[in-house]
Amino acid sequence: MPRHKGDHEARRRDVSAAVWRVLAAHGFGGLTLRAVATEMGATTGLLTHYFPSKKDLVAHALTLLDEHRTATRKAGPEPGGLGALRATLLDILPSTPQAAADNRIWVSSWDAALADPDLAAGHAARYARSRERIRHHVREAQRLGELPSADADDLAASVLSFTLGLVVQALFSPQEFPPERQVRLLDGHLATLAAPAGGLPNGLR
Amino acid sequence: MPRHKGDHEARRRDVSAAVWRVLAAHGFGGLTLRAVATEMGATTGLLTHYFPSKKDLVAHALTLLDEHRTATRKAGPEPGGLGALRATLLDILPSTPQAAADNRIWVSSWDAALADPDLAAGHAARYARSRERIRHHVREAQRLGELPSADADDLAASVLSFTLGLVVQALFSPQEFPPERQVRLLDGHLATLAAPAGGLPNGLR
Incomplete structure (x- = not known):
């Protein structure tokens, strides 16, 4: 019918x-x-x-929330490697009012999710997919020589850690973490990971 | 009376x-x-x-929660600099069942806190204090030559970002983030920050 x-x-x-x-x-x-x-x-x-x-x-x-995040993810030709990694992480950060509102809902979902095994499993799967997407970009960046060779799983987990923790701090202290500082911190983090042999990491100069 | x-x-x-x-x-x-x-x-x-x-x-x-965290913070003689920074961050990570339970409550408080301006301000002040404590250790590590000179505020914010995001991932995926991996990721992150001139960052070798 x-x-x-x-x-x-x-x-x-x-x-x-x-x-x-x-x-x-x-x-x-x-x-x-x-x-x-x-x-x-x-x-x-x-x-x-x-x-x-x-x-x-x-x-x-x-x-x-998942559908919304997928729908609002910036489309367009992604450069491979470190550029794609940066774009993926920038997409997560609360650097626009809309992204801040979305992240606010997302972070607030962790309470409900942690209180229920099924919901927690759903969140675990979501973050595993995020790490997988990030790992893909990490491997491509390594192939291009933009990132040193290292355990791509660990690198992906570290990069997602940095990003999620920055989201939390920026939500609670938006004045301390305006968009331009979020981007600066992210770029500093990526520069540290990409640190060329023979010098201090870029992000620490 | x-x-x-x-x-x-x-x-x-x-x-x-x-x-x-x-x-x-x-x-x-x-x-x-x-x-x-x-x-x-x-x-x-x-x-x-x-x-x-x-x-x-x-x-x-x-x-x-604040009182509990202060009370359970490991006492004892802290080494200065990078060692103290590492100890402070290890104290936050959910690397024991008790620390996981405490973090679970803490993360779940973000929903309630984000929904109320007064509570959000309280959380903002708590994280500002955390960054201040971390910055103190960062500055000491810089004085000792264990960390390159760089903006200590940004370094403290980055290090806390990494730690909070690792907490969230470890709570949702404890099997993917057993205590030994949490410690390895933290040490890799610190080694990257401390990367000596003239070589790849330790955490990426």
Whole structure:
């Protein structure tokens, strides 16, 4: 029954949009069935038809975040190697108001995710994929001679560590970490990794 | 009236212990006046005498976390410079079950803190103090010639970024980030920063 199915999909999109607005306004701590129902002008009962529990709602919200991040990722021709690595990391940093708002939701999801094994597994898989993408760029940079040869897994984990921790600090102290300082710190970090033989690391000169 | 004051203090300690147990079991997402009251075998009404609102409760929990972290910080004679920096960062990493449990609570507090300007300001001040402590060790390491001269503020922010991001990844993927790998990544990061002139950074050899 296509028509019925179309209605169902349309309603799901309405629900998704309402979930997104609640997250943007209140973070995961404010994400409740009631809040989403109110946002939609619907009853909690209708909402439980789509999401039987709070956990289903949170899982859906995490999927929305994933889709949003993929959709907003800068497209265009990526240079290979270190340039692509830099672009990937810049894309994560909260260096625009929109990126800050997205990161705020993302960081606030860690509480809900850590409290539930299934959600935690989903997050673990997400970060594993991020490391894989980063590792790909690291290997290409090594092939091009832009990064010294070293364990690419460890390098990818280190680079993602640096980036996630910078996100957290910048969210709490935006005035201490304006966009230009975020970029400077990232470039300093990459220059340190790329330090040519025979001199001090660029980022430390 | 000392006796009354003593009772009040004793009760506050009971409440604090109950808050701690709720956090350890359910994270900040599970921290409600009702959960703490149940944990104490008390009424929500009694609890609101100490904490009029959920926000007061969360603020108290963050203070408890601070006290706990200060109390569990390894004492003993710290070597100056790079050794002290390494010890400070090792102290943060979730490299023991207890440190993992503490970090889990800490990371889960970010959701509540980001949703409230006052709590966010408290967290911003906490991380500023962390950077100050790290910067002190960085400066000492620079004085000793263990780290190249560079902007100590930026170095401290970078080192804390790396550490916080490693905490997050290790919490979600403990099997990929066992304690020995956490230490190896940290040592690799420090070796990169300390890279001597005339060779590749140690962490990248």
